[in-house]
């Protein structure tokens with residue numbers, strides 16, 4: 001299984017055969033690092049089993065040798081993630097926010113699935129019995145009462161070891177790690193760790209395949225920006241129903257299948273109310289929503305990524321970025337994402353009542369830039385630096401919003417929202 005080579009395999013075989021579906025069958029701690037080949041094989045099989053969904057999953061699972069990866073034959077996907085190896089499955093995972101989170105480094109096993117029960121514990125929300133994962137209670141102070149706002153930031157394509165390699169470029173993230181609860185054994189524990197599945201697991205639970213067995217073709221998991229194929233309710237859905245749409249719920253992503261996995265169904269769930277769920281449209285360069293299920297705020301309708309590349313004369317680090325697709329593969333796009341998010345935070349009535357509001361975002365630049373240039377490139381360094389800067393702006397926007405008199409009965413630290421940051425991926429050389 002482990003050849004120790006770093007040969008790269010091209011082609012879309014991996015994506016064609018490995019279908020992403022999740023039936024979360026096993027929850028528990030992962031085996032320690034030193035494993036025999038048969039133990040490792042068993043671990044991988046368990047991880048595939050967790051995401052297997054009959055009728056939608058593939059029947060052949062391909063595991064690249066350690067150090068190898070299977071890419072797509074396109075410049076934008078020179079590097080790929082999704083393998084079972086530690087460099088793909090170890091994820092940064094932290095909670096932040098006084099007084100709800102207890103500062104510390106936690107060696108407890110943790111996974112994406114734990115985020116929902118952890119947030120629900122803070123919100124004092126009862127989840128459906130089929131929910132996977134467990135609340136990370138040692139890191140919480142649940143007696144502090146429900147927070148006014150919970151902010152979930154998924155830093156897409158953010159390798160855990162970026163926190164070591166690029167520590168000096170990431171002052172905000174390093175501070176969150178230092179002052180928050182950092183889970184240093186967090187792992188993706190299902191395979192493959194593709195985006196739609198990963199995001200549904202973070203805030204939801206189950207998702208299905210981008211491959212249609214009947215037509216034999218790959219398909220968008222969410223055609224026409226519809227959450228129809230999202231088979232389980234997300235935390236946002238449960239919360240939306242529980243308070244009949246009175247919670248402010250905002251979901252944002254730079255692809256729809258990332259945002260929908262976080263935000264869920266909105267008004268397209270029976271008795272659901274519209275939530276704000278916006279996704280970047282790589283054709284128009286603007287923010288879009290399926291208005292059957294979601295609300296697209298007026299103030300986002302005119303935002304266009306054209307302003308980003310025009311301000312940079314169409315170039316970033318020697319690469320042309322002068323179209324709505326290419327501009328995403330630059331650090332500059334992080335500001336565009338943050339500008340929209342800050343606008344949402346400032347404009348929407350967040351934190352104005354006793355009902356916890358949810359802000360769920362997928363920040364995508366480490367993934368886009370990582371796919372094209374790799375985890376050790378000057379491009380990724382620049383991107384992470386910018387992402388850190390933008391994350392600081394977003395946190396300031398939340399704290400400014402919540403600190404503006406809405407919480408006079410509480411002390412200042414209590415005004416902070418917990419931040420959850422994670423995700424997988426990338427190979428080392």
Ligand SMILES: [Zn+2]
Pocket residue numbers: 081157195367368371
């Ligand atoms: Zn990716």
